[in-house]
Amino acid sequence: MTAISMAERMEEMASSAPAAEYIPRFGIQQRIQHFLMMTSFLLLVFTGLPQKFNDASLSQWWMGVLGGVDNARMVHRFAAWTMIIDCLYHISYIAFSTVALRRKFPIWAIPSLKDAQDLFHDFEYFFGRRTDRPRFGRFSYLEKFDYWAIFWGIPVIAGSGLILMFPVAATKFLPGVAVPVAFLAHSDEAVLAVLWVFIVHFFFVHLGPHVFPFNPSMFTGKMSREQYKVLHPLELEEMEAREGRRLAKQERDEVATASASQESAPVAADASHVAGEQTEGQSA
Amino acid sequence: MKKLLFVVLPLLALAVGVGFLVKATRNTTGSTTKPVGAVLDSKGCLECHGQKTLVKMTSQGEVPIYVEGQVLAASTHRYLDCTACHSSNLHQGKQLTMQSEVERCGSCHTYERDLYRGSVHGQALDQGSEDIATCTSCHSTGGSVHGVAAVLDLEATTFRRNIASTCARCHANESIKAKYGMELEVYESYQHSVHGKAMELASNDPRKLNKATCSDCHGSHDAKPVDAPGSRVGSISALAETCARCHRGADENYAKGFVGHKEASRSYFPLVYYGERFFFLFTAAVVFFGVLLVSFEGYRWLVGGVRRDHDDDGKGGS
Numbered sequence A: 001m002t003a004i005s006m007a008e009r010m011e012e013m014a015s016s017a018p019a020a021e022y023i024p025r026f027g028i029q030q031r032i033q034h035f036l037m038m039t040s041f042l043l044l045v046f047t048g049l050p051q052k053f054n055d056a057s058l059s060q061w062w063m064g065v066l067g068g069v070d071n072a073r074m075v076h077r078f079a080a081w082t083m084i085i086d087c088l089y090h091i092s093y094i095a096f097s098t099v100a101l102r103r104k105f106p107i108w109a110i111p112s113l114k115d116a117q118d119l120f121h122d123f124e125y126f127f128g129r130r131t132d133r134p135r136f137g138r139f140s141y142l143e144k145f146d147y148w149a150i151f152w153g154i155p156v157i158a159g160s161g162l163i164l165m166f167p168v169a170a171t172k173f174l175p176g177v178a179v180p181v182a183f184l185a186h187s188d189e190a191v192l193a194v195l196w197v198f199i200v201h202f203f204f205v206h207l208g209p210h211v212f213p214f215n216p217s218m219f220t221g222k223m224s225r226e227q228y229k230v231l232h233p234l235e236l237e238e239m240e241a242r243e244g245r246r247l248a249k250q251e252r253d254e255v256a257t258a259s260a261s262q263e264s265a266p267v268a269a270d271a272s273h274v275a276g277e278q279t280e281g282q283s284a
Numbered sequence B: 001m002k003k004l005l006f007v008v009l010p011l012l013a014l015a016v017g018v019g020f021l022v023k024a025t026r027n028t029t030g031s032t033t034k035p036v037g038a039v040l041d042s043k044g045c046l047e048c049h050g051q052k053t054l055v056k057m058t059s060q061g062e063v064p065i066y067v068e069g070q071v072l073a074a075s076t077h078r079y080l081d082c083t084a085c086h087s088s089n090l091h092q093g094k095q096l097t098m099q100s101e102v103e104r105c106g107s108c109h110t111y112e113r114d115l116y117r118g119s120v121h122g123q124a125l126d127q128g129s130e131d132i133a134t135c136t137s138c139h140s141t142g143g144s145v146h147g148v149a150a151v152l153d154l155e156a157t158t159f160r161r162n163i164a165s166t167c168a169r170c171h172a173n174e175s176i177k178a179k180y181g182m183e184l185e186v187y188e189s190y191q192h193s194v195h196g197k198a199m200e201l202a203s204n205d206p207r208k209l210n211k212a213t214c215s216d217c218h219g220s221h222d223a224k225p226v227d228a229p230g231s232r233v234g235s236i237s238a239l240a241e242t243c244a245r246c247h248r249g250a251d252e253n254y255a256k257g258f259v260g261h262k263e264a265s266r267s268y269f270p271l272v273y274y275g276e277r278f279f280f281l282f283t284a285a286v287v288f289f290g291v292l293l294v295s296f297e298g299y300r301w302l303v304g305g306v307r308r309d310h311d312d313d314g315k316g317g318s
Ligand code: HEM
Pocket: A041, A044, A045, A047, A048, A049, A050, A051, A052, A053, A072, A073, A074, A076, A077, A079, A080, A081, A083, A084, A157, A158, A159, A160, A161, A162, A164, A165, A186, A187, A189, A190, A191, A193, A194, B197
C-alpha cells in the first residue's frame, strides 16, 4: 500500500502535463496488493464470523447455503493462505524496490510527530476551537493507522489462525494452552478488524466529506487534482515543486546544449527566462 | 454459432450454480418428511388403545392407556407388535417400569443393556433414582416413549447433531442440576467450544457430523462420571488418548490445553482468563477511538464548520 516509489510516480508525472486532471496515486503493485487483501479479507469475514456467532439463525442459514461448516472452513483456509502470501509479497516488494531497485524507502508511511499534532488539530476542530483542518502529506494519520493496524494485526490473526489450523503440530513446540489462547485471540481480533474496516475505514475512505459516495483511487490508481488538493495538499505541493524544478532543469540543460553550439546574444535572453521559472517552481 | 455458445454456457453455469445452492440449502435446513409406514399391530391393540379417551381405573384413579398411532407409525419399531415389549398375554400387559423397560429393550439390545447397567445412569437406576435416564429417555422422539427413532433419522434425539441437546434436557436443567449438585454449565460451554460450533453448523451428511459431541468423550450407553475408573477424560493421559482418536498425534501437552467445561478464572487457565479481558478492552478501546472520529467527522460534516462567519475556511479541509 505504502511502498510506492516517488521515482516511479515522478516518471508517470513526467509523461502528463503539470496541470493534469488526475494525479497518479497508487502503482499497479499496490493495487494488486490491496485487491488481494480486500478479497481475502471479505472471504475470511464471511466464512469466519458465522463460526463465531453460531447461535444466530443468520449464521445457520448462511452455513446451509455454503453446504456446511466444512465448506466454509475450506474457503477460510484458502483465503487465509492468500492473505498470508499477499503480506509476504508486500514485504518482499518493499525489500526488492529499496534494496535491488534502490528506490527511496517509503518513509512517508512511518508515523511521525506531525501525525500526533494532526490528530490534536482535528480534535480542536471537532470541538470548535479551530476552523481549519490539518494539511496532510502522502498519508494522513488515519491512513497510517489503517496500514499499521494491519501490520500488527496480521501477525496476531495469522499466527493464531495457523495454530488453529494445525493444533497438534503447534503443541509439539508450544504449551498446550496456546490453542485456547489462539482461539480467543483469533476470534476477538477478527471482530476488531471487521468493526474497524466496516465502520472507520469505509467511512473515511468512501463515505466521508470530499470522497462520498465512493473513492476509486485504490482501483484506478489515480485521484483528481481537486481531491488531491484537499486530501493530500502537502504532497501535491511537493510534487508541483519537483515538477517545476524538473522543467526548469530540463530547460536549463537544453539551453546549455544550445549555447554550446550557438552565438552569445540569444543565450543571455534565454537564461534570464529560465532563472525566473526556477524560482517560481520552488515557491509553489 | 460461437456467439450462441457465449450466451448458453454462462447461463448453463448459472443454472448449475443456482441448483447447487438450492440443493445445499435443502440438505441442511429442510426438515424431513418421514414416510409414515403402517403399524404391524397384528393383534389389533390400536383398535381400542388408539383412542384418546381410553383410560383404566386403578387405585390411583384414572390412568390413560392411549397410544399415539402416529408416533408409533413413525417409530423404527413400527413392525413390532405391542406384545413384543408388553406382556404376550393379552390384557395381562402392564405399563413398563423404568427397570422393566431396560430389560425389555435389553432382550434384543443385549450389548447396549450390559453397557448401560454398568454406566452412571444404570447404577443410579439400581439405586432407585427416579430422575435417571433409561432407554426411551434418549431414544424416543415426539414426546412419547413409543417414538423410538433410528439414530440416522434427522429428527432422532440421538442423531449426532441432536445428542448435546438431548443430554442437556437433564444436564442443563436447573432443578436437576441443583438436586444432584451438578455445577458446570456443560451444555452452554460445549455450544461455544470449537466442537459444539462445528457440530451446530455442519451439514446433515452423517460423514460431516464427525465433530465431537458429549458421548464421544463421556460414553453413551456406558457414560461415566469424569473421575470414575475407565473414564476417557479422567486424567491427562486418558484425555490425550481421547483427543488422539480424532486429532492424530495429539499428546499430553496437547490435552493440557483443553479448557473443558469449566470457565477460565484467575487460577484455572489464567492465560485464557486474562487474554479474554485484554482482548475485550483492547477491541473496545480501538473501536471507541475509531467511532469517536467517525462521529465527530460526520457531525461536523452535517452541521458544518464553526465560526464560519468570521472565517472563510469554515467547512473542513480546503
Ligand atoms: C490470515 C490468516 C488466517 C488464518 C490462518 C485463519 C485460520 C482460521 C482457522 C483455522 C479457524 C478455525 C476454523 C477452521 O478450522 O477453519 C478460524 C476461525 C475464524 N476466523 Fe480465521 N484465519 C485467518 C484470518 C482471519 C481473518 C482476517 C478473519 C476476519 C477478519 C478471520 C475470522 C475468523 C473467525 C471469526 C473465526 C471463528 C472463530 C470463532 O469460532 O470464534 N480469520 N480461522
